[in-house]
Amino acid sequence: MPKVAAQADAITGRRRGRRVTTSLSEINVIPLVDVMLVLLIIFMVAAPMMQKGVEVNLPVTRRADKLTNTDPLYVSVPTSYRQDRRVFINQDSVPIDLLGERMRQSLQGRSDKQVFLRGDGEVQLQELMDVFGRLKEAGVEKIGVVAQERRNQ
Amino acid sequence: MPNYSFRTKVVGAVIVAASAMVAAQQPAPQPPAQPQTQTSVGVIISDSAGAQVRLAVPDLLALSADRETVEAARTIGQVLWDDLHYEREFYMIPRDTYKSIPPAASIGTVPYERWRELGADGVVIGTVQKVATGIKVELRLYNVKAQQSIYGREYTGAAANPRLYAHTMSDELHESQRSMRGVARTKLTFSSDRNREAVLGTVEKREVKEVYVADYDGANPRRITINRALNVFPNWSPDGRSIVYTSYRTGAPDILISNIYAGTMETPSKGSGQNWLPVFSPDGTKIAFTSNRDGNPEIYVMDRDGSDVRRLTNNPEIDSTPTWSPSGTQIAFASGRSGTPQIYVIGVDGAGIRRISQESYADRPTWSPAPYNEIAFSARTGPGFDIKILTIATGETRQITFGEGTNESPAWSPNGRHLAFMSTRAGRSQIFTVDRDGRNLRQITREGNNQTPNWSQ
Amino acid sequence: MKKTQSLVILIVLLAVVIAACNKGNKPPVARPMPPPAVDPAGTSTGGPPPPPKPVMEPVIVPPMPAEDTIGSKTLDDLNRDSPLRPLYFELDSSDVSAEGQQVLQANAAVLKKYPGMQVTIEGHCDERGTAEYNLALGERRALAAKTYLVSLGISADKVKTVSYGKEFPFDAGHDDAAWKQNRRAHFVITAK
Numbered sequence: 001m002p003k004v005a006a007q008a009d010a011i012t013g014r015r016r017g018r019r020v021t022t023s024l025s026e027i028n029v030i031p032l033v034d035v036m037l038v039l040l041i042i043f044m045v046a047a048p049m050m051q052k053g054v055e056v057n058l059p060v061t062r063r064a065d066k067l068t069n070t071d072p073l074y075v076s077v078p079t080s081y082r083q084d085r086r087v088f089i090n091q092d093s094v095p096i097d098l099l100g101e102r103m104r105q106s107l108q109g110r111s112d113k114q115v116f117l118r119g120d121g122e123v124q125l126q127e128l129m130d131v132f133g134r135l136k137e138a139g140v141e142k143i144g145v146v147a148q149e150r151r152n153q
Numbered sequence: 154m155p156n157y158s159f160r161t162k163v164v165g166a167v168i169v170a171a172s173a174m175v176a177a178q179q180p181a182p183q184p185p186a187q188p189q190t191q192t193s194v195g196v197i198i199s200d201s202a203g204a205q206v207r208l209a210v211p212d213l214l215a216l217s218a219d220r221e222t223v224e225a226a227r228t229i230g231q232v233l234w235d236d237l238h239y240e241r242e243f244y245m246i247p248r249d250t251y252k253s254i255p256p257a258a259s260i261g262t263v264p265y266e267r268w269r270e271l272g273a274d275g276v277v278i279g280t281v282q283k284v285a286t287g288i289k290v291e292l293r294l295y296n297v298k299a300q301q302s303i304y305g306r307e308y309t310g311a312a313a314n315p316r317l318y319a320h321t322m323s324d325e326l327h328e329s330q331r332s333m334r335g336v337a338r339t340k341l342t343f344s345s346d347r348n349r350e351a352v353l354g355t356v357e358k359r360e361v362k363e364v365y366v367a368d369y370d371g372a373n374p375r376r377i378t379i380n381r382a383l384n385v386f387p388n389w390s391p392d393g394r395s396i397v398y399t400s401y402r403t404g405a406p407d408i409l410i411s412n413i414y415a416g417t418m419e420t421p422s423k424g425s426g427q428n429w430l431p432v433f434s435p436d437g438t439k440i441a442f443t444s445n446r447d448g449n450p451e452i453y454v455m456d457r458d459g460s461d462v463r464r465l466t467n468n469p470e471i472d473s474t475p476t477w478s479p480s481g482t483q484i485a486f487a488s489g490r491s492g493t494p495q496i497y498v499i500g501v502d503g504a505g506i507r508r509i510s511q512e513s514y515a516d517r518p519t520w521s522p523a524p525y526n527e528i529a530f531s532a533r534t535g536p537g538f539d540i541k542i543l544t545i546a547t548g549e550t551r552q553i554t555f556g557e558g559t560n561e562s563p564a565w566s567p568n569g570r571h572l573a574f575m576s577t578r579a580g581r582s583q584i585f586t587v588d589r590d591g592r593n594l595r596q597i598t599r600e601g602n603n604q605t606p607n608w609s610q
Numbered sequence: 611m612k613k614t615q616s617l618v619i620l621i622v623l624l625a626v627v628i629a630a631c632n633k634g635n636k637p638p639v640a641r642p643m644p645p646p647a648v649d650p651a652g653t654s655t656g657g658p659p660p661p662p663k664p665v666m667e668p669v670i671v672p673p674m675p676a677e678d679t680i681g682s683k684t685l686d687d688l689n690r691d692s693p694l695r696p697l698y699f700e701l702d703s704s705d706v707s708a709e710g711q712q713v714l715q716a717n718a719a720v721l722k723k724y725p726g727m728q729v730t731i732e733g734h735c736d737e738r739g740t741a742e743y744n745l746a747l748g749e750r751r752a753l754a755a756k757t758y759l760v761s762l763g764i765s766a767d768k769v770k771t772v773s774y775g776k777e778f779p780f781d782a783g784h785d786d787a788a789w790k791q792n793r794r795a796h797f798v799i800t801a802k
Contacts, residue, residue, distance in 0.1 A: 098271055101250040105272045108204055108244065352778075355798070356689045359778045383777055386742070399745075404730075405772045406745070427772070429745050443746060445753075450746035471746040487743055493702070494743050514702075516740040531740050538740060561740050575741075605741060 045144040059121040061147040076118040103138035113141040205244040209273040210234040217283035225315035236323030236337040287312040340609040342387040347601030371597035391437040399429040421459035441475035485518040529563040553591035573606035694797035704750035718762040728801040733773040736789035748773030755795035
């Protein structure tokens with residue numbers, strides 16, 4: 001005997017529950033990683049002079065935004081990732097399986113859901129996809145790809 | 154009901170010599186005694202840089218290989234995690250993220266580095282062992298950074314309900330680490346038609362509603378009344394040993410008290426008029442209720458044994474649904490005297506009546522425990538009702554449910570942090586709990602229709 | 611001859627009762643409704659009801675069943691096809707409407723015909739009120755019906771009242787038609 005008050009709705013007449021939305025007629029199934037990348041905002045930033053984090057050979061770019069964040073959260077992916085599947089949150093070495101949970105913890109109480117990715121130029125895009133996916137899952141909304149600005153000759 | 158006798162002692166870094174025999178929860182509601190000489194120096198994991206302390210609770214180690222012990226080890230870990238998560242005092246690291254971390258080889262050897270990697274500030278490691286009297290459960294909280302045990306407990310008792318060990322540890326951890334009272338060992342009572350029996354003596358098919366009791370999380374439901382009639386609006390006595398409710402077992406609504414551990418009943422109103430919605434006073438000595446004995450629904454107060462009946466209200470419109478203030482000096486109730494049901498407050502001496510709600514329809518006031526001076530109630534917000542909370546000092550009202558089904562009959566948890574209520578958001582009438590800020594919604598009942606919850610002290 | 615006649619009456623009576631029972635399960639059809647009671651004081655003081663207005667449908671007074679129909683039925687059978695009709699109420703109200711007064715007049719006639727009959731009037735409410743307040747409202751509805759019956763000369767000790775609030779709805783639906791069915795004072799015959 002559910003005691004739900006129905007909405008005054010002349011067409012549907014008797015129906016259970018208020019504010020019941022009619023069923024979505026079709027749901028398109030999109031692979032999870034695709035959704036994540038669609039929703040992630042990715043942009044490039046120039047590496048600042050003083051860097052937090054481990055040594056990586058940053059990729060080189062012609063143009064990049066200035067990094068203005070005063071307390072940036074870095075995720076570094078060094079070449080050793082290929083062997084040990086470990087990345088770094090700032091200076092802290094973390095196995096990739098725990099990246100999502102550690103990132104959730106790091107984002108707690110932060111207003112910006114923004115991470116700066118310091119990926120080694122040698123790291124392949126396929127490997128970064130896994131990192132992106134886990135960051136998105138943890139609630140990251142923006143990823144800044146940190147790069148070295150090429151000096152004009 | 155089984156009687157659990159816990160042997161409690163403090164283990165770990167802070168060793169307290171004496172161990173005490175205490176009776177936990179059933180039937181005696183007193184929590185296990187706190188050790189007398191416990192020092193707080195260095196035993197509290199403190200917040201680092203404003204972030205919440207992060208705790209992990211892996212499965213306990215089963216030191217005996219029998220199925221019951223293995224099952225208890227898993228249950229206690231999961232329930233302890235749930236209990237700690239419920240109060241939102243700690244950041245509880247999801248249990249599926251530490252599946253890969255090997256269990257501690259023994260209670261003393263903890264893979265700290267792995268827990269640090271996961272971001273844990275503290276980890277609760279425990280063991281379960283089969284003993285002659287049932288099971289022995291040892292639980293320790295380790296500070297991961299300092300790599301030492303900072304809090305420990307050892308319980309011995311029956312193996313029938315391993316959840317109770319987790320509930321006890323959770324309450325003690327909240328007490329020792331956060332100086333707060335958890336609700337893990339509290340219980341809910343409510344009215345349910347789950348046994349699907351038909352009321353006798355009517356040609357219409359009417360299903361009986363009986364009074365039930367369950368743990369705060371809905372586990373261990375037990376039927377209290379067996380009279381094949383309508384039994385509604387149960388209300389706990391402060392000592393948790395009695396439930397007063399409205400029963401139609403004689404054909405008309407009357408007040409019954411079930412002493413749930415003694416198995417006895419009392420009928421305090423002794424058959425004068427029709428009486429409903431009884432509520433125990435905070436000290437348990439009095440009962441406020443609604444009665445038509447003078448021809449119209451009015452609020453009355455009597456002693457628990459039915460003596461010294463006093464009428465509080467006198468109005469040609471409906472006066473109903475009383476609730477006591479924490480001090481026992483005032484009663485809030487619903488009255489139709491202004492044309493629509495609204496919440497009013499009156500002194501237990503019958504003086505100083507005033508209206509406090511400004512709704513289109515407001516009922517089921519429930520006064521929060523101290524220190525919050527608030528009244529939760531059901532407010533008509535559309536075709537159905539939503540739960541609102543009124544701060545008495547300011548007169549401000551906030552809403553904590555928002556039109557999903559109808560939401561009625563709020564009841565405060567004893568620590569004032571949570572509310573139980575009835576909602577139809579999942580289809581049938583079910584009991585839910587929600588925190589005072591409207592977050593942390595949980596469905597407690599799933600079987601049959603369930604309504605009018607009340608939370609034990 | 612006499613036998614067939616009473617059989618016909620019985621069938622007509624049954625049809626009327628069944629029609630009344632089924633009414634609420636169908637979507638409402640447009641038909642002129644009598645206005646609600648304009649004189650709530652009249653209901654409580656129990657003065658004579660206003661004469662039926664010309665726009666109203668003629669009052670259906672159940673024909674007096676043959677003596678043996680009630681006498682031979684069990685209480686359960688009697689309640690299943692009750693000669694006593696329920697009366698319905700507006701939302702949040704315990705005022706007896708003009709239509710309700712006519713129902714009560716018809717019920718009073720039955721009660722007078724069978725002096726041994728005792729009844730319980732159950733007050734019921736729809737789900738749009740709270741469980742708690744509805745208990746009091748149902749009590750007021752049952753009491754309003756009883757007060758009116760007493761004003762028509764029915765002895766008060768033949769009529770008991772009990773409120774079930776919204777605990778036992780007659781129609782489990784969640785729309786206007788169901789709610790209308792559930793806001794009622796319902797008669798249960800307890801002795802005949």
